[in-house]
Amino acid sequence: MTAIPCGALLTVDLDAVIANWRLIAARLAPPSRAAAVVKADGYGLGARPVASALSRAGCRRFFVATLAEAIDLRGALPDDEIFVMNGLDQGSVALYRRHHLIPTLNSVAQAREWQVHGAGQAAALQVDSGMSRLGMGLDEADILAQDAEFRRAVPLILLMSHLACADHPDHPQNRAQWQRFERARALFPGVESSLAASSGVFLGPNYHSDWVRPGAALYGINPIPGRPNPMAQVVRLQAKIMQGREIDGGIGVGYGASHHTTGRTRLATVAIGYADGLMRVLGNRGHGRIGDKLVPLVGRVSMDLTIFDVTDIDPALTGEGSWIDLIGPMDDIDQMAQTAGTIGYEILTSLGERIHRHYRGAES
Ligand SMILES: *Cc1c(COP(=O)(O)O)cnc(C)c1O
Numbered sequence: 001m002t003a004i005p006c007g008a009l010l011t012v013d014l015d016a017v018i019a020n021w022r023l024i025a026a027r028l029a030p031p032s033r034a035a036a037v038v039k040a041d042g043y044g045l046g047a048r049p050v051a052s053a054l055s056r057a058g059c060r061r062f063f064v065a066t067l068a069e070a071i072d073l074r075g076a077l078p079d080d081e082i083f084v085m086n087g088l089d090q091g092s093v094a095l096y097r098r099h100h101l102i103p104t105l106n107s108v109a110q111a112r113e114w115q116v117h118g119a120g121q122a123a124a125l126q127v128d129s130g131m132s133r134l135g136m137g138l139d140e141a142d143i144l145a146q147d148a149e150f151r152r153a154v155p156l157i158l159l160m161s162h163l164a165c166a167d168h169p170d171h172p173q174n175r176a177q178w179q180r181f182e183r184a185r186a187l188f189p190g191v192e193s194s195l196a197a198s199s200g201v202f203l204g205p206n207y208h209s210d211w212v213r214p215g216a217a218l219y220g221i222n223p224i225p226g227r228p229n230p231m232a233q234v235v236r237l238q239a240k241i242m243q244g245r246e247i248d249g250g251i252g253v254g255y256g257a258s259h260h261t262t263g264r265t266r267l268a269t270v271a272i273g274y275a276d277g278l279m280r281v282l283g284n285r286g287h288g289r290i291g292d293k294l295v296p297l298v299g300r301v302s303m304d305l306t307i308f309d310v311t312d313i314d315p316a317l318t319g320e321g322s323w324i325d326l327i328g329p330m331d332d333i334d335q336m337a338q339t340a341g342t343i344g345y346e347i348l349t350s351l352g353e354r355i356h357r358h359y360r361g362a363e364s
Contacts, residue, residue: 007271015361254299
């Protein structure tokens, strides 16, 4: 079988994902342990291969956002715990039971639904400790905590909450949320708890509870912005040169002719565009690399194609079929995110299906 050639390639280093998970785990003191968040298709890298590699490395607990993600992941992870963080959709308990999934009960109504239809099956309960996104209030959690019938029917295996400002270690909301979470924990003695995601891990042991739930850091995104990234780089994004052209003089480049060449210029058109998740805002701002040499992204990013100025590069390296690095050894995810005015999370989760995923390491 001949593989269909691809125009853009995302190489995912599964050994680096495992190394990052171990690095997080090594920061924890017992009884705290590290789970893994693989929502949004493993932040765009592929939930199944990422989770399978982590499972083989000893990770036993996984979190996704939606029920559909969990059902899909169950196919790759027959034995591990899979939590659904977005909450319990009405009428979905049978699917949870069939696939042995663990819901996050985010409201009293969800808790009652599980009490009636999921009785005897493990569940997590989420409180809102100050982010105002998902989870029930402390008063509601208290009602459930005191409700003997609920407690008998629903084995709670995790009490969780989520920090809004953990990437700013000095933000006063971190401590305020921690204090609220401590009050919630006191309502459920003996129930394990989880507060920290990637950045929360770096706030120190107070925030570690029984489980931490890192996502971004596993994929190489810096969990401590403004300080050197402790995580290993996981991805390399390359786009293939589909056509080169030599220009002498001034000519418009791309839609809207937003860039004009001057003098002798060599351009390379590569097979990646905003439909693949290469942010359109990078037009005339971003860059790629050939080896360690920077090549400016010129003109607008189009849907399927992007143009780079390769005038300064050895022509032997810019022929049709050559590759330009967009995220790679020289420029990491956070670097591209900064240029695009966004965060690494959005860069990774935007990467489209046309980009071929190639997996290295972890016996892949
Ligand atoms: C996405 C998410 C995580 C993981 O967050 P990262 O910052 O990627 O580590 C953990 N918990 C909840 C509730 C989330 O929504």
